[in-house]
Amino acid sequence: MIDLKKRQLIKMAAALPLFNAALVSRAHTEKSDFSVSEINKVLDAWLKTMSLTPQDYLANRSVLPGSADKIREMSVEDFRSGKTLHVNGVVLSCTEAALIAELASALS
């Protein structure tokens, strides 16, 4: 059974345009394992390049579970100030990358 933390993370992740855009649409194809491997790539990239854990990053930015607007706001701020993470070339805001990385560790 899926626990509360995972549930919250998935809810937050659903607010991410990246999920709506690239991953979810691809996950609807027959390549259903695709999104999982993409999510793991984000975690790998995060661990390789960032000093804070994804959880700490989100906590520092006061991104709370369920706050879709806040995620978007932080994400825009990240992009505008160049706080981005490149995952296999895809340019993500650190906020969304942290969220996805969190999700990846929760799912693993």
Added chain:
Amino acid sequence: MILLLLIWVVFMIIDGLKIGEEVKTECELCIVGGGVAGIVLANELSSAFSSIVVIESGSQDYNAQAQELYEAESQHEQIPNPLYSRLRMLGGSSNHWENNTSPFSPLDFEKRDWIKNSGWPLGFEELSDYYKKAGWYCGVGDDGYDQNYWSKKLEKNDLAAGSQVLKTQISKYAVPPVRFFQQHGDVLINSNNITVYTGLNLVDIIYNKNNKDVELAKAINTGGNELSVSAKIFIFCLGGIENARMMLVFNDKYDNQLGNQGDSVGRYFMEHPTPRAAQLLADSPERYSFYLGEETGDKLVAGYFSLEESVVRSEQTTNLRMPLHPSTEYMLSDGISSYHILSDAIAKGDVPENFGQHLLNLTADIDLVAEAVSRKKFQKSLFDYSKNFAGFQMPMMMEQTPHRDNRIRLGSKKDKMGISKLKIDWELKESDKAMVWKTLELAANEIGALDIGRMRLLYERASRIWGDQLGFSQHHMGTTRMAENPDNGVVDKYHRVFGTNNLFMGGSSVFSTGGHVAPTLTIVAMTIRLADYIKREYAHD
């Protein structure tokens, strides 16, 4: 016996393949080259001069013998041979252009400290008024390129509205494309003061070193018969490469006094390479309809992204034309690209950079690699989802810094007219590539901030992006560049060749920098401006 024939004014197109051995004629204005620039000049000047002669190498139809004269002796392996990228006939390369038009922007004309050899002796404001009429010649109307106007008129969302970093710009294409001779050739055929000679190739000029006048132009046909034209004014409109080629020939004869005082003829050659260096990941294409193009009347209007000029300036980078082409899973697949990189490397006995990453891509996308192999080998698609929408490719158009060592030179072989074939030295400098990546990063951050998708920068495909996958726009620019003085250019701000009183050049060979949009609208605007100048300076009341 040499047949000496004096032709004064003949009101028609004369087939130069059939002229006598030595034909002489006189006129006020001689235009050489009946392509886009030559035809616009003839239209603009027809009422200002009592006699105009136009000399064109090709004829009204494609002719293989004329076309062969474009063949280069050698060219950089990535640059297409002009034999295939130009058309030698009335209307020139407008006979196969795509009619993509956008104006240059003010920054293009400025000296930019971070772009070596940038800066025109001409400001955007001196050209802007001519763009409207240029739009008419190019078949795209005079309704301009303002994105707010078009977004309202087409009821489309400008996704970059309100951004300080990114903007939407407009391309207009005539549908079907304008073939300049078909569309604007009536003046050449019907004006009783214009004589057009086809099938004749400019091969020589007589230049008077004392009074700095070009007195005569000589053109020959494939049989060696010659037409000599004496005129008050000569304007060469032979295209972005041939203008330089012929000027190199003439400078050999006249000790570099024809615009080559600073050894600039043929140098600063620029193209518009089209690297496919990024993708835009998005959920569905509908939201982007402004960028996918809409037909309205007899033209197609499409938006594309560029950086705001203030950002180009503050970041000291170069601008890019970033259009969006909807793409499928198959087209965006990493695995397929990595498969090509790995197979190329293996064939050469090399290990490519990022070997591990390519191997991973290949494994992750193995189904799409299989799809590619199946499509190629068996013309059969295996997986339906390979056709699903996955995002957009961005076949961007980049500006190339004008470098002296990118150049057209004369080779050792001659064409059938006895003119040296050309060699094209060309290289895309690392500094230009670095600016492309920088601009893409700025665009990627802004696209994220605007929440209109996520960009993917294809760093790991760099070897192919800048290698076998690099496309070209077939835009040839800079080889007889405009400059303040002969130390660093060939023509002045009115297109007059330095060191001469009466020789002018038309076309994109005079561009000092190439901008990041297609050149022909600007060629036409500059040609109309040149015609105005010629009228002011030389025409009768």
